[in-house]
Amino acid sequence: MKKIILTIIYILTLSGCGLEQDSYLVRWWNGNIPTKLSDKKEKIWDICFEETKYLPENTKEEKEKADMELNNCLHEKGFWD
Known part of the structure; x- marks a missing residue:
């Protein structure tokens, strides 16, 4: 056994x-x-990513700020609604 x-x-x-x-x-x-994003959410993601992709991310603080900006953009445009 x-x-x-x-x-x-x-x-x-x-x-x-x-x-x-x-x-x-x-x-x-x-x-x-x-999961696959809906067309609306994918469009919002692309817009917010384009708006924030050139923010500096060299240090931890800059990366956190860039992530916060992306998060704020997604929230403002209704990504999580």
């Missing part, structure tokens, strides 16, 4: 070794399956 359990654990361990972190199965298992 002990050999069977060890064999099962060994097989399960080896079967998971070949999975990449970004593979569909791993994302599904973790509940992180990206």
Whole structure:
């Protein structure tokens, strides 16, 4: 019985070794399956990305500010409505 359990654990361990972190199965298992954006949301995302893509992101503070600007733009245009 002990050999069977060890064999099962060994097989399960080896079967998971070949999975990449970004593979569909791993994302599904973790509940992180990206959904396709609607046309309206995709358009809003593209507009906001274009508005904020040239903001500096050299330091952590600049990156946080650029992310906040993108977030504010998305919120103003109704991305999460």
